[in-house]
Amino acid sequence: MKLKKYFKVWLKTTVLSFQVYLFSRGASLLYLLGKFFRFGFFIILLYLVFGKTSSLAGFSLSQFITFFLVFNLLDILGQLFFRGIYWFRGEVITGKFDLTLVKPVNPLFQILTGRTDFLDLPLLLVVIFLLIKINPVVSWLNLLLFGLILGCGFLLVIAIHILVASVGVLTTEVDHSMWIYRDLSFMVRVPVDIYQSSVRAFLTFILPLAVVFNFPAKALLGILSWQSVIYSIIISMVFLRLSLFIWSLALTKYSSASS
Amino acid sequence: MVNWLAKYLTIFKMSWQNTFVYRLGFLAWRLRSLILLLSLYFFWLAVYQFNVSISGYSQSVMLTYIIFTSIIKAVVFSSRSNQVAVDIATGDLSNYLLKPVKYFIWMVFLDLGDKASNLFFLIFELILLLVLLKPPLFIQTSLIYLISFLVFLVLASFIYFYLNLLISLTSFWYPEHNGWPAKFLFSILVDFFCGGILPLDILPQPVFSLLKFLPSSYFLFYPLQVYLGRISGLGLIYVLGFMVFWTLALRSVVNFIWLKGLKSYQAVGR
Numbered sequence: 001m002k003l004k005k006y007f008k009v010w011l012k013t014t015v016l017s018f019q020v021y022l023f024s025r026g027a028s029l030l031y032l033l034g035k036f037f038r039f040g041f042f043i044i045l046l047y048l049v050f051g052k053t054s055s056l057a058g059f060s061l062s063q064f065i066t067f068f069l070v071f072n073l074l075d076i077l078g079q080l081f082f083r084g085i086y087w088f089r090g091e092v093i094t095g096k097f098d099l100t101l102v103k104p105v106n107p108l109f110q111i112l113t114g115r116t117d118f119l120d121l122p123l124l125l126v127v128i129f130l131l132i133k134i135n136p137v138v139s140w141l142n143l144l145l146f147g148l149i150l151g152c153g154f155l156l157v158i159a160i161h162i163l164v165a166s167v168g169v170l171t172t173e174v175d176h177s178m179w180i181y182r183d184l185s186f187m188v189r190v191p192v193d194i195y196q197s198s199v200r201a202f203l204t205f206i207l208p209l210a211v212v213f214n215f216p217a218k219a220l221l222g223i224l225s226w227q228s229v230i231y232s233i234i235i236s237m238v239f240l241r242l243s244l245f246i247w248s249l250a251l252t253k254y255s256s257a258s259s
Numbered sequence: 260m261v262n263w264l265a266k267y268l269t270i271f272k273m274s275w276q277n278t279f280v281y282r283l284g285f286l287a288w289r290l291r292s293l294i295l296l297l298s299l300y301f302f303w304l305a306v307y308q309f310n311v312s313i314s315g316y317s318q319s320v321m322l323t324y325i326i327f328t329s330i331i332k333a334v335v336f337s338s339r340s341n342q343v344a345v346d347i348a349t350g351d352l353s354n355y356l357l358k359p360v361k362y363f364i365w366m367v368f369l370d371l372g373d374k375a376s377n378l379f380f381l382i383f384e385l386i387l388l389l390v391l392l393k394p395p396l397f398i399q400t401s402l403i404y405l406i407s408f409l410v411f412l413v414l415a416s417f418i419y420f421y422l423n424l425l426i427s428l429t430s431f432w433y434p435e436h437n438g439w440p441a442k443f444l445f446s447i448l449v450d451f452f453c454g455g456i457l458p459l460d461i462l463p464q465p466v467f468s469l470l471k472f473l474p475s476s477y478f479l480f481y482p483l484q485v486y487l488g489r490i491s492g493l494g495l496i497y498v499l500g501f502m503v504f505w506t507l508a509l510r511s512v513v514n515f516i517w518l519k520g521l522k523s524y525q526a527v528g529r
Contacts, residue, residue, distance in 0.1 A: 024435050024436065026433065026435060026440070027435045027436045027439075027440040028440075030440035030441060030443065030444045031440055031443060031444075033444055034440075034443045034444040034447045037444070037447050037448060037451075038447050041447075041451040041456070044462075045456060045457055048457065048461055048462065049306055049313065049457070049461075050306075056306075056309045057305075057308075057309065171283060173283050173284065173287060176284060176287030176288060176290075176291065177287065179291055180287065180290060180291055180294060183291050183294045183295050183298065184294055184298070186295070186298040186299075186302075187298045187301060187302065190302070194305040194306075194308070194309075195301055195304075195305050196301070196304070196305075199301050
């Protein structure tokens with residue numbers, strides 16, 4: 001019953017978002033072009049840098065591209081569903097967040113899913129198409145494992161968005177924290193195995209971006225160890241719980257400024 | 260002349276002080292620049308574990324290129340002229356038109372303040388980076404190259420300023436989303452075509468030959484080529500000629516579009 005209500009709310013806000021994009025078609029086209037260019041430019045970089053050697057750190061060019069495509073898959077899913085986070089700062093500094101809090105729908109749900117970004121959908125389809133094209137034969141076990149680790153990665157993406165929202169309540173700073181996360185994720189567009197051990201450890205254990213973006217690709221390629229599978233499940237659960245705890249803590253500090 | 264300068268120096272000071280009003284925002288912005296630099300640094304460091312040279316770039320030359328991109332970005336790309344598009348779209352431009360100031364010169368001094376604060380903090384960040392990572396850097400000792408590099412940086416800043424203005428001026432006819440869609444596309448194209456991710460001469464020769472004629476190549480790639488000593492003699496004059504051409508050409512186009520735009524300007528929202 002509750003799920004049905006939330007689905008209805010999401011559907012309503014999604015339809016409204018879609019109408020906004022249709023209303024400003026010129027702007028949507030420019031944003032869409034930008035997203036495709038950014039995607040294409042990195043593929044070119046991979047071809048130019050890794051295309052000249054048959055194998056680099058044990059990975060072939062097609063495997064590098066698989067890592068990049070899986071990175072995009074999760075990155076796009078996060079942006080597609082949780083674009084609302086980019087508007088959250090405005091709500092906090094104007095005090096409009098008060099209105100979100102009094103509604104009978106979970107405030108986190110409202111903040112994160114308030115604006116579905118349809119402009120990410122075309123690129124998402126291209127990414128899925130290329131993933132299938134580059135990896136035409138994948139065993140059922142690897143596919144199953146890929147689904148599981150992708151799910152863990154998505155939970156971590158949700159946790160990161162919740163943490164950013166918490167920082168937003170505490171400091172009114174959202175945009176930069178979101179971009180810091182996205183800038184850091186530049187490093188995990190390729191397998192972290194190519195980096196020095198300290199960088200690799202940082203991206204796996206301290207800020208587990210490698211778990212979010214690299215592990216699903218490894219699962220798809222059948223090179224993820226069982227220890228990593230267990231670690232992925234545990235860290236995603238822990239991070240999600242921790243982010244929800246910090247969110248609850250942050251809400252107690254909300255000052256309702258300007259309202 | 261003194262009064263004229265004093266007026267605009269106040270704007271420079273305002274821009275500098277503005278940085279310290281939103282301290283957390285500025286710190287986060289600097290942190291982002293550092294993260295981007297470190298990301299690219301570690302990426303290329305990793306690439307060179309498996310390659311001795313890429314398209315004639317040794318490890319030290321490539322890492323110098325990457326570290327210097329952050330300096331050039333702080334000088335050339337630090338800009339408040341993005342505000343122009345917002346001013347036009349929201350009608351705030353009217354406030355400036357009524358003041359006894361030249362709007363573009365106002366923007367130049369706002370930019371200068373922004374560049375100064377970014378450069379100031381970048382120096383500390385770079386010292387920290389050099390001490391902690393001890394990267395193998397290429398140090399240019401020739402005075403001619405160093406002076407040319409500085410001259411090209413100034414020219415690159417002007418080319419970027421005018422091109423940025425040109426994109427912002429589209430808001431006169433297309434004010435949707437305060438001009439951000441055009442800015443978004445522009446920043447993605449510039450980031451790649453200026454050589455901020457990889458040196459442009461790594462690209463296939465026909466593509467590189469074409470890019471030589473675009474103003475974006477002169478923001479970062481060519482000034483760095485000069486610092487690295489990869490361009491000399493006639494090449495320096497060729498680059499200087501192109502940079503002067505683009506500065507003057509873009510200035511003329513911006514002035515023309517500005518006058519056209521003002522005729523269409525309706526001060527919407529005022």
